[in-house]
Amino acid sequence: MNRWMIQAAFVLSFCPLAMAQSGQGVSVSTASQPAEASRAADALPSSVAERVQAMKNARTVCIHSETAFLTVGTLERALMKQKDWDRLGLNLVGEGCHADLVIDVDRLHFTHIHTYVLTDKGTGIVLVAGRVRAFDGVVASGPMAEQIVKVLSAARLPAQGAVGAAGF
8 A cells, every 4th residue: 555655656746747848949040131020029939029129129127136246247247248238238227217128136145056037127037147156256147147147148149050059
C-alpha cells in the first residue's frame, strides 16, 4: 500500500513538471518593415505582443534602487557602456521625472543575489525580470545591464542577420 502511495505522489508531482517543459518557447523578433511588423505581432500571443509594443514605444527609462549595494549611477554607467545602448534611442532620466520604463533594482537580504524588474510605467506591465549573482553592485551592474540591453535590443532593433548560422 505504501508503495502505491509513493508512486502516486511521484506521478502527481512529476506531471506538472513534464507539462511545463513540453510548452513551446516564444522567440521575440521584430521586423524592419511596418507591414511585416503587424503580421509578426499577429503571430505572437497578445501578452507577448503587448510587451514588445511597450518596449518599442518607450523613449525614457528611470532607474529606482532599493539597495545601497547597487546605486542608480552605477547601473546607469553600466547601461551606457553597452555597445547597443546608443542604437536603442532611449534616454535615462532621474527618479523624479516621468519615464516610460522603470527599472527597479534590489538585493535579497543576506545573499549576493541582485534582482531587477523592468516595467512599463503607464500600464504596470512587467516586461522583463531577472537576477544576477555577484558580490557587490558594481560587479552585478555589468551582467544586469547586458541582460536588459539584450531584451530591449530584441524588441527595438531590426533583426540581425544570422552570421554564424551556417557554421562558418
